Amino acid sequence: MIVLSLSSGTSVDAIDVAAADLTMTGGEIRMTPLGHREVQYSVELRGLILDALPPAATTLETVCRIDTGVGQEFAAAASSAADDLTGGRAELVVSHGQTLFHWIDDGAVRGTLQLGQPAWIAQATGLPVVSDLRVNDVAAGGHGAPLASLFDVLLLGDSRKRSAALNLGGIANVTVVGADHDPVAFDTGPANALIDAAVRRLTAGRDHVDHDGAIAARGQVNSRLFAALLDHPYYRRLPPKSTGKEDFHAGYLAEMIDRAGCQDLSPSDLLATLVEVTARTVAAALTPYAVDRVFASGGGTRNPTLMRRLEDHLAPARLTTIAELGLDSDAKEAYVFALVGFLSWHGVAGSIPACTGAGRATVAGRITPGATSLRLPPPVADPVHTLRIVHPILTKLPAT
Template sequence: MIVLGLSSGTSVDGIDVAAARIDLDGPLVLLTPLGHRTVPYSTRLRRAIRDALPPGSVTMEAVCRLDTGIGREFADAARTANEELTGGRADLVASHGQTLFHWVDGTTVHGTLQMGQPAWIAEATGLPVVSDLRAADVAAGGHGAPLAALFDTLLLDGRAEPAAALNLGGMANATIVRDGAPPQAFDTGPGNALIDAAVRRVTNGRADFDAAGTLARSGRIDPTLLEHLLAEPYYRLPPPKSTGPELFGPGHLDTALRRAGTPDAADLLATLVELTAVSVADALRPHGVAEVFASGGGVRNLFLMERLAARLRPARLDTFDALGLDGEAKEAYLFALIGFLTWHGIPGSVPACTGARRASPAGRITPGIRPLRLPAPVDVLPRRLRVEAPET
């Protein structure tokens, strides 16, 4: 099948869309990337999403407007990607939507809300849409996160040394794969979320991120602020665990600055970069990983990557590109894969990583313009993923 994967992370940068041809060969999944792009949200919708994120308060009218607005902009992105990346040959769309709330109480997730009405996507493309990809895992007692563990465990299986996949989105999440041991995956804490919140704070909203980490590189770490931030109990919770802007949002930063003092702009950003580097390295160190493969928007922050490399030593830090896949599009490809698996009756999460009682197919299916005809469920579960080079 040719599948379109759609996603937007907690950084609310825009809609990531990727197209892939996916085949099953017994326990082997073959994924051929066909292209990807990021489509910016309209300015008005981006502002509305950010205003609705915790600790924002919204009305049901705002919820309806957001669900419709996100759905329509996802639909436009999917229609254009189908035309330009696949020549109109896509068979299926998998849409993660935009997370607006992740309901966590300690180590228990009670619910999760992703918005972006899939009916708009089905109407715009004529294709069936798999959406609401986290809820089934939560209903089975899991965190519904990190769903990236499915992709990571299949791709890193069989490596000679323990390895980790690290996604640096608004939150940072990691998957650890060791031969002969069950995989583990969890959110380590903030990735770019606090850094970006600080950038918006010090620029009065004129900028959303510190390009390449240039301003942070010019600053010095504030040890008092760093120590205060690292005292957050979340970092010491055992996995499985997940988090989001409900905890690590602008309010978290504001509280820390009131209590520990506010350094100048460059020192603030340098300290927050170090927070991400330290919290990731501390989370991975007990697992003895030899290689770490990073993906997500944080990879563009060159200063963050340098600090991560220093904190992770002797483990080696590389990007997902070394595994044959553009790391900036990894999550969109992940959701394409989950949609494909759901279509074939195959579970879309890893209970050892999410904490669910069982593995269940992910999401719900919205029919396209043709009658919905699902294939017979696949009997052999995938055990490995291979990224194939696109045809020239």
């Protein structure tokens, strides 16, 4: 089945679009990546989303405008990619949408909201759309995150080494896989969320990324601000756990700067401190598992300063990127959702309770019909146990 996948992360950088050819035989899934692209949001819609994110107040009118706007811009991206990436052969679209709120109360997730009305995508492409991928897991008592854990476990689970998959989006999440223990997955805390918030603060919104980590590379870690940031109670919670910009946002950063008395901190020292927070909290989260190697993905892999600090703190574990396993580091999350939607179409659960904290494994999402009658295949009976990336540069894990 050829699947188109659409997503947008907590950084609201762009719409990630990926296409994959997936086959499933006897519990093994083979994924052939067909292409990936990033499609920029319109300036107006991106501004509307950023202005509505926590802790900002918003209105139901704004929620409706975002839901419609994201659906329409996802639909345009899907229509173009259906031609360019699949030659018109796509059979299913999977849309994660844009997360606007992740409702956590006393460490438990009560609800989660992803916007981007799938009807627009179904009408534009004529294809059925799987969307709302997290809510079933939340309703079963889970965090609805990280959904990447299923992908990671299927891809890394046949290795004899202790491995971790690390995604560096706005929030960092990890999946730890080893032959001698059940898989574990959770959000570790901010990856780029605070760094990007600082850049927007320093540039009055003109920019939102420290390109190539150049500013942070010139700075020194401020011990007072570093200590204040590490005092967040989230780091003391045990997995499974999840977080978002509800916890780590521009207002929180401003409060910590004031608390530490660092209002006059130079831009380079501020960003160096935030990079160190990300690197140290990721490494601390992985320390109990004594992993041998870490496969990173997400926008943070484009920040050489962050990657150097991670490499130092994760040693002796080897840090590399998911590209070593045949996937574009920027495209992994989109391929994760392609896999989850493909499994939903075939009646297979899209999450792992040990990783999300759910009481049982659930089939993810809901389906919006396309232009033709909706006909699902019979549910697959074989348990899914392996994911193979079929790629010209790599078709299996490196030798262990």
